[in-house]
Amino acid sequence: MEPDIVRENNTLKQTTTEHNKSFTDESEIRMQTRNLSVHYGSAIGVQDVTLPVYNNKVTALIGPSGCGKTTYLRALNRMHDLTRGTIVSGEVLLDGKNIYDPSIDPVIIRRRVGMVFQKPTPFPTMSIFDNVVAGLKLVGIRNKNLLNDVNERALRQAALFDEVKDRLDKPATSLSGGQQQRLSIARALAVEPEVLLMDEPTSSLDPQSTNRIEELIHTLKEQVTIIIVTHNMQQAGRVSDQTAFFYVGNLVETGETKTIFTNPKESRTEDYISGRFG
Amino acid sequence: MRAAFNIHLADLQQDLFTMAEMVTTAVNKSITALKNRDMEGARQIKSDDIFINNKRWEIEEKCISLIATQQPVATDLRELIAVQNIITELERMGDYASGIAGIVLKLGDVPLVKPLIDIPRMAEMAVEMLNRSLKAYAERDDKSARLICEQDDHIDELYHQVYRELLSIMIENPKTITTSTYLIWVSHNLERIADRVTNICERIIFLVTGEMVENVAKYE
Amino acid sequence: MKTLRQRYIRDRIMVSLLIISTIIVLLPLLIIIFYVFVNGISALSWDFFTQELGSPGRAMQGRPTGLVHTIIGTLVVDSLALIFAVPIGIGAGIMLSEFPDHRLNPTLRVMNDTLNGMPAVLKGLLAFVLIVKPMGTFSGIAGGVALAFVMLPIVARSTESALMSIPWSIREAGLAIGLPRWRVINSTIIPAARFGLVTGMLIAFARAAGEAAPLLFTSFGNNYLSNHWTGMIFGPVDTLPQRLYSLAISPYSHWHEMGWAAAIVLLGFVIFSFLVARIATRQKFYT
Numbered sequence: 001m002e003p004d005i006v007r008e009n010n011t012l013k014q015t016t017t018e019h020n021k022s023f024t025d026e027s028e029i030r031m032q033t034r035n036l037s038v039h040y041g042s043a044i045g046v047q048d049v050t051l052p053v054y055n056n057k058v059t060a061l062i063g064p065s066g067c068g069k070t071t072y073l074r075a076l077n078r079m080h081d082l083t084r085g086t087i088v089s090g091e092v093l094l095d096g097k098n099i100y101d102p103s104i105d106p107v108i109i110r111r112r113v114g115m116v117f118q119k120p121t122p123f124p125t126m127s128i129f130d131n132v133v134a135g136l137k138l139v140g141i142r143n144k145n146l147l148n149d150v151n152e153r154a155l156r157q158a159a160l161f162d163e164v165k166d167r168l169d170k171p172a173t174s175l176s177g178g179q180q181q182r183l184s185i186a187r188a189l190a191v192e193p194e195v196l197l198m199d200e201p202t203s204s205l206d207p208q209s210t211n212r213i214e215e216l217i218h219t220l221k222e223q224v225t226i227i228i229v230t231h232n233m234q235q236a237g238r239v240s241d242q243t244a245f246f247y248v249g250n251l252v253e254t255g256e257t258k259t260i261f262t263n264p265k266e267s268r269t270e271d272y273i274s275g276r277f278g
Numbered sequence: 279m280r281a282a283f284n285i286h287l288a289d290l291q292q293d294l295f296t297m298a299e300m301v302t303t304a305v306n307k308s309i310t311a312l313k314n315r316d317m318e319g320a321r322q323i324k325s326d327d328i329f330i331n332n333k334r335w336e337i338e339e340k341c342i343s344l345i346a347t348q349q350p351v352a353t354d355l356r357e358l359i360a361v362q363n364i365i366t367e368l369e370r371m372g373d374y375a376s377g378i379a380g381i382v383l384k385l386g387d388v389p390l391v392k393p394l395i396d397i398p399r400m401a402e403m404a405v406e407m408l409n410r411s412l413k414a415y416a417e418r419d420d421k422s423a424r425l426i427c428e429q430d431d432h433i434d435e436l437y438h439q440v441y442r443e444l445l446s447i448m449i450e451n452p453k454t455i456t457t458s459t460y461l462i463w464v465s466h467n468l469e470r471i472a473d474r475v476t477n478i479c480e481r482i483i484f485l486v487t488g489e490m491v492e493n494v495a496k497y498e
Numbered sequence: 499m500k501t502l503r504q505r506y507i508r509d510r511i512m513v514s515l516l517i518i519s520t521i522i523v524l525l526p527l528l529i530i531i532f533y534v535f536v537n538g539i540s541a542l543s544w545d546f547f548t549q550e551l552g553s554p555g556r557a558m559q560g561r562p563t564g565l566v567h568t569i570i571g572t573l574v575v576d577s578l579a580l581i582f583a584v585p586i587g588i589g590a591g592i593m594l595s596e597f598p599d600h601r602l603n604p605t606l607r608v609m610n611d612t613l614n615g616m617p618a619v620l621k622g623l624l625a626f627v628l629i630v631k632p633m634g635t636f637s638g639i640a641g642g643v644a645l646a647f648v649m650l651p652i653v654a655r656s657t658e659s660a661l662m663s664i665p666w667s668i669r670e671a672g673l674a675i676g677l678p679r680w681r682v683i684n685s686t687i688i689p690a691a692r693f694g695l696v697t698g699m700l701i702a703f704a705r706a707a708g709e710a711a712p713l714l715f716t717s718f719g720n721n722y723l724s725n726h727w728t729g730m731i732f733g734p735v736d737t738l739p740q741r742l743y744s745l746a747i748s749p750y751s752h753w754h755e756m757g758w759a760a761a762i763v764l765l766g767f768v769i770f771s772f773l774v775a776r777i778a779t780r781q782k783f784y785t
Contacts, residue, residue, distance in 0.1 A: 077674065084599035111676030121671040125689040135675035138685045184671065191675055211280075218282050237347035238282075258343035 030055040030225045031076065031113075031195055036090035038071050038080060045071035048090070049251045051244055053195070058217060058226045060240035060257065062233055064272065067246040069229045073197050076227065077113040078106040094195070111135070114193035114224075118200040120180035122172035122187075129168040131183060135191040150190050157223065158186035159216050178209025182216070189224070196220070198228040202235065214239050233273060237261050245269045283348050290340055290361055291416075294368075297333045298412050301368050302405050304330065304375035305471065309401040311382045312464065313394055323379035330372035334365045353485075360485040364415070367474040367481075371408070374467040374474075381460045390461070391447050391454045396440045397461065400468040403433050407475045411482065420486040423479040430476045437469040534765055538758030546759055551721040551736070557752035565760055567723035571638070571735040572767070575717055576707050578642025578731070583649035583706075584699055590650075591657020591698075596669075596683055614651035621647035622712025630716060636734040641717025645706040652702035660694025661687060697775045704771035708764065710739030719744060738764045 032052040038045035046068035053059045061069040071080075078099060080086040091098045099109045122131050130137065132154050133147045141147070151168070155161035160182040164175070172183060181201060188196060198217075202210040217226060217239050230236050236243050237257060244254035245268075253266045264270045271277055304323055311319040341362045344350065350358060407426055414422040444458040483491050549564030556563045590610065594603060613621075625644035630636055664687050672682035688695070713719075718734040719741060729735075738760055745757030 079670065079673070082673070107676055107678050110674055115674035117667060117670065119667060121667045123668065123686045135677065138677055138681050188675060215281055234349050237349070258347055261346040262342055
């Protein structure tokens with residue numbers, strides 16, 4: 001029970017441990033958007049969102065249905081390129097460079113910014129092993145040793161290796177829902193992204209699987225920066241370091257999660273968090 | 279998210295022990311200052327009280343954050359509530375120690391009307407009670423917690439004894455009223471410290487069993 | 499209690515009506531099969547499967563005659579049609595399904611539907627103009643092209659359908675790990691839809707195998723088996739549907755019998771193709 005006591009000039013000073021070290025340090029920004037807007041024709045998805053995301057931290061995007069959080073998330077890895085008629089304006093900076101710059105190949109961006117979806121989607125015709133290494137095998141990397149190493153690393157990162165190590169050649173569809181979702185996570189991690197986007201990853205899972213994935217996020221953030229969209233506020237509270245509240249396409253408030261949950265600045269934020277609407 | 283929560287909880291308890299250490303140090307030092315008539319030391323104790331207060335707010339803020347973000351229930355919830363209550367008690371104990379230091383300053387060089395025997399003993403017992411209660415908290419031992427409450431009766435007895443002694447001294451020699459009164463205040467503070475420890479023990483019992491018990495003192 | 503009884507009776511009547519309707523629908527098929535079988539079984543012999551047709555004189559004189567060249571010719575022309583129709587049809591199907599926002603798509607769809615609705619005989623005419631006239635001769639290729647026109651819209655439609663049945667989220671998952679679009683289609687979508695694709699091909703094949711009209715003035719027909727395989731591709735070649743027609747309108751009774759036998763073979767061929775398609779769809783399902 002020894003306290004951290006430092007004697008300085010005969011005075012007793014209590015040093016605090018590292019709690020509450022602020023991460024709002026400019027140099028720690030991994031990804032950020034500046035005035036990002038996404039329109040579908042005349043309908044507005046999100047408008048003018050400027051939001052920094054910090055390195056090795058979990059940022060949660062919360063808000064009622066239709067508030068634009070998923071639209072925002074999908075702009076971060078250029079998924080909107082697929083739907084014609086979607087106009088993205090503003091900047092999305094990854095390590096300082098705008099990912100929408102015409103000289104940049106979206107395929108490369110999507111390797112650096114991975115995504116996990118609400119419903120687990122293992123490739124149905126592939127085995128567990130093939131699913132995990134799909135990001136490498138399907139672009140021509142065939143070295144067996146390398147693939148094995150990547151497979152093991154990714155599955156361990158996703159806390160799935162021990163459960164499937166004896167049946168890596170079985171079809172991926174033979175796994176349970178929670179396992180399939182962890183497989184999807186392993187698949188995304190296999191290509192070593194810098195940022196991992198998660199779109200309501202536990203919405204379709206039972207509480208136990210949800211809990212496992214939340215624990216996973218906690219350990220994973222040391223290796224990747226995570227941005228998670230969730231409609232479950234309590235999950236945002238449990239899992240994230242920074243929370244951003246969206247409402248009707250606008251970013252209402254963002255800040256450290258514990259501040260948002262104990263003392264939010266905006267009344268709309270407070271209303272949403274206390275369950276008064278949405 | 280149990281792993282993360284448990285880490286935070288462990289952190290919190292470490293902070294709690296730190297704060298308790300600060301309080302025991304303050305109490306012991308205040309009695310030492312009284313014995314040695316150490317003005318400088320007493321001033322130091324009073325100014326250091328702010329660290330105890332700050333620590334309390336720091337821990338409280340963490341408790342609130344944890345409740346808001348982790349939605350604890352059952353034992354986890356009682357843990358956090360217990361921590362919050364214990365630090366309040368500790369903070370008051372710190373204030374009492376500071377009060378004793380204040381009296382040392384007020385007494386100055388004036389000779390004490392009776393030798394200091396019972397008062398240091400009271401302090402010793404109070405500090406011992408506090409340490410035992412923290413041990414009971416760490417070990418989640420509600421039985422020990424109940425036993426500690428019984429020890430409070432001894433301190434109460436000592437207090438009444440000191441009170442009667444000083445009262446008779448005052449009646450005999452009215453010139454000693456100021457000094458005696460100060461000494462009564464010192465022993466009163468020590469008695470209050472012990473009472474606060476029994477509150478902590480009640481919290482420990484609540485934490486372990488979920489029961490709220492009120493400890494009834496022998497002397498009222 | 500009375501109404502419960504009434505409902506029960508009504509229920510039974512409805513089910514019976516449904517069964518009767520089904521039987522009525524299946525009856526013509528069974529009648530055809532029976533009729534053809536009864537009339538043609540006598541002409542099915544070893545000679546039938548090993549001899550060429552030759553002149554009418556052969557049949558009348560009792561010399562060996564058969565339809566081996568017709569059977570081989572059918573296989574050749576139908577295979578050629580597959581080779582032409584499948585790559586283009588699957589390509590069109592991929593275009594329609596995977597790139598729904600592409601500018602060309604509405605036009606592509608209209609053209610496909612038009613081709614689908616066009617009478618087969620006109621498709622034969624198209625092949626006549628495009629292949630027979632420039633080549634200066636009837637040929638297996640011309641027949642193949644004509645049948646390809648028949649197969650094409652079916653393959654394209656069923657490919658599109660098979661690919662669309664794969665959830666869109668699989669494509670997103672592929673893209674999200676940094677795979678280029680075409681890789682996602684080739685390596686994840688097409689393998690997942692492969693049974694649907696194969697079924698489409700088989701159904702198109704079965705449909706085209708039975709067409710006679712477009713072959714009448716493209717592959718035209720041949721009473722003899724070519725000496726060299728190139729003769730079948732670059733020269734007139736006999737096919738079952740067209741030969742069946744010729745035999746039926748001929749004045750020779752032996753040829754009539756062989757016509758029935760040809761009908762048996764053709765029917766068997768078509769039914770077999772459909773059966774294989776059905777079995778193919780019954781295999782491995784994924785959730």
